[in-house]
Amino acid sequence: MGLIFLFLVFVGVSAGSSLIDARDASRAAADSTRNAYASAFEGDFSAAGVDLDEAASHIASAHGSLDTTWTRIAVRIPLLGTEIRAGRLALEAAGHLSFAGRDLVDFLEADRPDVLTNRHLDPTALDMLEGALLNAQSSTGRARALLGEVPDSRVAEIEENVALLNDLSKRLHDGLGGTVGLVERVQASGSDAFRTLILFENGAEQRGTGGFMGFFAELTVDDGFVDLGGVGPISDLRSVDDSGGLTDVAAPDDYLVRYDGYLANTALWSNVNLSPHFPSVGQVAGALFKEATGETADLVVRLDLTGASLLSGAMSPELTSRLPFDPENLATEVV
Numbered sequence: 001m002g003l004i005f006l007f008l009v010f011v012g013v014s015a016g017s018s019l020i021d022a023r024d025a026s027r028a029a030a031d032s033t034r035n036a037y038a039s040a041f042e043g044d045f046s047a048a049g050v051d052l053d054e055a056a057s058h059i060a061s062a063h064g065s066l067d068t069t070w071t072r073i074a075v076r077i078p079l080l081g082t083e084i085r086a087g088r089l090a091l092e093a094a095g096h097l098s099f100a101g102r103d104l105v106d107f108l109e110a111d112r113p114d115v116l117t118n119r120h121l122d123p124t125a126l127d128m129l130e131g132a133l134l135n136a137q138s139s140t141g142r143a144r145a146l147l148g149e150v151p152d153s154r155v156a157e158i159e160e161n162v163a164l165l166n167d168l169s170k171r172l173h174d175g176l177g178g179t180v181g182l183v184e185r186v187q188a189s190g191s192d193a194f195r196t197l198i199l200f201e202n203g204a205e206q207r208g209t210g211g212f213m214g215f216f217a218e219l220t221v222d223d224g225f226v227d228l229g230g231v232g233p234i235s236d237l238r239s240v241d242d243s244g245g246l247t248d249v250a251a252p253d254d255y256l257v258r259y260d261g262y263l264a265n266t267a268l269w270s271n272v273n274l275s276p277h278f279p280s281v282g283q284v285a286g287a288l289f290k291e292a293t294g295e296t297a298d299l300v301v302r303l304d305l306t307g308a309s310l311l312s313g314a315m316s317p318e319l320t321s322r323l324p325f326d327p328e329n330l331a332t333e334v335v
Contacts, residue, residue: 003279014327023157025062026091028100029055032308036101045108052105056098063091079154086153089145089146090162096143097169100176107132119319121224126187133180140173185298193222197289197297199234201273201304208276210304213269218295228319231294237292255280265292276301303328 036051066088107129113122115129117218147166153159157285186194186201196219201211216237239247251265257274264271272288273281282300305310312320312327318329 006122007256010018023062025058025065026094026161029058029062029094032058032097033101036105040105045105047107049102051255052101054093056095058236059091059095059098063088063095065296070256082151083153083155083158086150086155086158086162089150090158090165093143093146093150093165093169096139097165097172100139100143100172103132103136103139116226116235119226119316121186121226123187123224126183130183130187131179133176137173137180140169140176143169147297160295163213165197182299193220194298195220195295196299197286197303199273199285199300200308201302206273207273209273209278209281211304213273216289218297228322237289238269239288240267247288249284249289249291251284252280256326257285273277275303 032051032055032193035049035054039045039047039051061271066084110128112128115122115123115125145170147162150162153162198217198219199213200215200217201207201209202214203211203304204214205212207213210278212235215231216234220227222231241247246263247264247267248265251260256265258273259274262271262273262274265288267288269288272284275281281302286297286300289295289300309327309330312323312330
């Protein structure tokens with residue numbers, strides 16, 4: 001009995017050392033992932049790819065630390081085995097998320113045509129983008145399946161990291177799914193134009209989704225040709241009904257309960273985005289846009305000043321010359 005006890009202590013200590021090694025490697029992977037995000041945000045996709053490769057290497061090292069002789073024995077020990085299984089599954093899920101990021105970076109770094117050239121979407125580039133998105137979505141789907149199998153842990157760090165991975169994988173998987181659908185819809189726009197209503201928000205007065213809506217723009221894709229038109233103040237979309245009052249449109253019941261008294265679903269427009277729930281805001285904004293123009297918006301998006309600046313910075317001089325404001329003075333012009 002004493003020998004068995006000593007053996008279990010020895011296994012536990014040896015496995016504990018492996019757990020510490022796995023923890024250190026996991027932290028290094030997290031640091032590399034943060035560096036990859038920062039590099040991608042700055043447009044340095046080559047550096048982002050290197051950082052993601054480092055993250056994948058650290059994850060593989062951590063996974064290896066949990067697959068030693070001692071951990072394979074320790075996994076049969078109650079409590080300790082649960083923690084090892086949780087760590088393994090979480091690391092495997094993290095690895096799939098890093099693969100998803102690499103798929104997207106590989107597309108950005110690939111030798112391919114530009115997605116947009118002379119205001120035309122390139123079909124070859126769109127096909128490559130769709131492939132990258134589908135691969136990335138498959139990886140995030142695998143990560144979500146693995147995270148669903150993670151047993152409850154008593155270690156706070158493991159619980160926190162699994163919760164973080166769950167949130168990240170869900171948002172990434174959902175976002176990739178929406179983007180795949182958008183690319184497919186744009187590719188099929190030959191016979192039916194795809195129209196996006198863009199709502200520009202500024203910080204002059206706070207609203208639920210960010211700020212006061214000052215400008216709007218209409219971005220249309222028709223048979224691969226991209227046109228930015230209809231840029232103007234939101235008041236240009238103010239329509240009236242037969243009696244001369246502001247047009248109102250249907251809205252979700254919970255939206256009306258909270259914001260009907262502020263005329264939020266009317267062509268007053270200034271209170272449409274009082275709600276922080278943008279799907280409801282987008283539904284109302286799209287309906288008001290159709291009342292004012294007769295056109296259906298397939299997609300409604302919001303941009304704050306930072307997003308608008310990034311968008312205008314990516315536009316060609318031909319497009320920016322048609323804007324009713326100077327992109328260099330974006331903040332003051334929009335306000």
